[in-house]
Amino acid sequence: MGVASTLGQPVRRREDARLLAGRGRFLDDIELPDALHMAFVRSPHPHARFELKRPGRLTFTAASVAGRVAPPQIVPPPGLTVEPIPHPVLADGIVRYVGQPLAAVVAESRALAEDLAERVEVEYEPLPAVDDPRAGETMVRWEKSEGDVAGAFARAAHVVRSERVIPRLVAAPMETRGALAAMEGGRLTVWTSSQSAHRPRAQLAQSLRMSEDELRVIVPDVGGGFGSKGTLPVETPLVAFAARELGRPVRWIEDRRENFLAAPQGRGISGVVELAFDAEGRILALRGRVLADLGAYLLPSTPIPPHTTAMLLAGCYDIPAVEVFVTGARTHKVPTGPYRGAGRPEAAYLIETAMDTAARQLGVDPIELRRRNFVRAFPHRTALGWTYDSGDFEACLDRALELVGEPEGHIGVAMCVERSAGLFEHASVTRDGEVRVGSVPAGQGHETVFAQIAADKLGLDVDQITVITGDTDEVADGVGSFASRSTAMGGSAVAAAADDLLAGGPGVARFESEQVFTSGAYVAVVEVDPATGAVRVVKLVAVDDAGRIINPLLAEGQVVGGAVQGLGASLLEAVDGAPATLHDYSLPTAGEIPAFATAFLESPSPHNPLGAKGIGESGTIGAPAAIANAVAAAVGMRLDPPFTAEKVWRALR
Structure with missing residues (x-):
């Protein structure tokens, strides 16, 4: 008698027992004898x-490593x-953001290394700093035009313009970045939180x-990444x-x-959308202008979020003509990079706030305006060049409105689209249930999901599966965990490897x-105290169509x-x-978390054997736009x- 499949079932995370008991092995838990600290x-x-x-x-x-350690290579989409402006290994005569490393010191202990670093004498000559990306030189450019945009605007019954700003954010993972390196058997081994x-x-x-x-x-075990650990820290090669x-x-x-000063930050986008x-009330064309504050240098992943923002500006809507320009500007700030969503939240915020602005200007209910413009046939190639594989946008909206019920407060609605997967992923599977896969977990529950997929294929119990990740000597190849790709790519690789074994x-x-x-579709219910300006999110409804859901509990x-x-x-x-501590930068606590109502719809993707899509970034994409509209x-x-x-109080007055 075969073992019952757990696919689609809310299996609890296997890794939690080890982590909650303090048996996790994170980067700083690894001890090597005779180690120096940098x-x-x-x-x-x-x-x-x-x-x-006198260093x-x-x-x-910079002088001592010149020609021996090279800056990271930039390979843009x-x-x-x-522009060829990679982040230098160490600053050479000029620093361009607060926190930029200009020298490194090694010593027998961390405390001594920090003391010696403080004793390094540096003579500075401050220079004018560019804080506003509108005044910065251009490092990244992209444009896309399709259809008769000029003609559409000329014959339009209504033209709506929306201009928005999204500030920079800090990823602030529980575990900060780091590296440990040692020569072992003539090879260099590097442990990294990545x-x-x-x-x-x-x-x-x-x-x-x-x-x-x-x-x-x-x-080893990774205590969160949220995109900030997707790019190798500039300190690690040193x-x-x-x-x-x-x-x-x-x-x-x-x-x-x-981490606050030197880890790559996210967002930092301003944009104009004209409809x-x-x-x-049907959209004839879209014009978009995106300006990204990229910081002082380009990391390998810095150009990706503004490009993704631009490519997703059409959102869930059938827009036949588009004209979009992206400019990535240089400022004297820490470089930006992917942060959970990596362009998708920015795109959703720009198009969804524009839709609400349009609804008010046209005198149409914002929900009805969205219905009039939804993409309804799939696959759908957008005018910006991406092809939506499957979905049912109106069904997501209908379900979200059911879940919100009779709200006590003001509501805001937002639709969202999340691209995921792409590239490749590698896996191998043995008959006794040993799984090796290139996707690396950072708290998402991959060990459980991959075990469910392998167990289903091999007819084994989930507990009989061993999952091995995160070691280039153990896993032959791989790409990694980012862009909500792990289940669709890593899970499909596991399924394909198991099929190969069984064949x-x-x-x-x-x-x-x-x-x-x-x-x-996301719906936020908010209350605003007019006396203080305090905003409270009372309820947040999230309905996501992520294809086939392998584990609804983890999703x-x-x-x-x-x-x-x-x-x-x-x-x-x-x-x-430049925030330096958690005293300077507020994060949400349990006191701010609203009531949640969540649901999943399933439009399986035709592009992988699981029918799966990404789910790891949906909340960061849909929630901000819905809250903003509310x-x-x-x-x-x-x-x-x-x-x-304070901001709301001043606006009310």
Whole structure:
């Protein structure tokens, strides 16, 4: 008698028993004998010339690593024009953001390394700093035009213009970034808190001018990433270089202040959306302008979020003609990179607030205006160039409105689209249930999901499956966990490898796929105290169509977790200058979390054997736009986040 399948069932996370009992093994838990500690000398100025005075014997500078450690290589998405401004390993004579590393010190203990770093004498000459991206030089450009945009606007019965600003945000994972490197058996082994093992290996090989065979990368347990650990920290190649040069293990564990100052930040987008409508309220064309504050340098992933923002500006709507321009500007701030959603929340915020603005201007109910313009036939190629594989946008909206019931407060509605998957993922499976896969977990529950998929294929119990990830010596290849790709890509690779095994093969696959598109409808119910300006989100409804749901318990956890991050972005979070501690930057607590109502619809994707799509970022995409529309309904005017009590109070007066 076979074992019953658990696919589609709310199986509890297997990894929780180990983690909750304190048996997790995170980067800072790894102890190597005779290890040195690295600390960085960081700039206190956003822009300055500098000169190092007597840096010391075990201090690395730009001069001492020149020609030996290279900056990261920038490989932009197709169609983007990108200037060659990579982040230097260490600043060479000029610093361009507060927190930029200009020297590194190694010592026998972390405390001593930090003391020595503070003793490094640096003479600074402050220079004018660019804070506003409108005044910065262009580092990234992209444009797309399709259809008769000019003609559509000329004959439009209504033209609506919406201009919005989304501030920079800090990812603030529970575990900060870091690296540990050591020479082992003639090879360099690097442990890193990362969302991938194989991509860091490739980046390290490029930076250190080594072959990938000379490197082993191990990713232990990861305490959250949210995109900020998708790019190899600029400090990591220097840690690895020092270990190779000194012949001793070297570790660097970022403290919270460094994380706020030097880890890549997210968002930082302003945008203008213009919509041309006919007399019946149907969209004829869209014009969009996106300006991204990219910071001082380009990391490998810096160009991706603004490009994704632009490509998703059409949202859930059938818009035949588009003209969109993206400019990524250089400022004297820490570089940006992907942060949970990575362009999708920005796109949803821009188009969904524009739809509400249009509804008011046209005198049409905002829900009805959305219904008139939904994409209804799939697959659907947008005028911006992506093809939505499957979905039912109106069904998501109908279900969300059912769940919101009779709200006590002002409501805001937002639709969302999330691209995920793409590229490839690798997996191998053995008959006794040993699974190796290139997707690396960072708290999402991958061990459980991959075990469910393998157990279903092999006819085993979930507890009989062993899942191995995050080690380039154990897993032959892989891409990693980002862009909500792990189930659709990693899970499909596991399924394909199991099928190969059952067909008499070695149980190995490299699964490739086109991108898949999750969609959803979000409704926020808010109350605003006119006396204080305080905004309270009373209820948040989330209905997501992520294709086939492998584990609804874990899927719901991802939606709620993402929505809470979206709540923080709406009510509390914004980078103002250079925040250094949690005293300067507010995160949501249990006191701000509203009542949740969630549901899933299933429009299976035709692009993978599971029919699965991404779910990890949906909450951060739909919630902020819904909250923004609810706040606008409550106060009678349009504001940009965060909707702090002071900002709302002043607006009301």
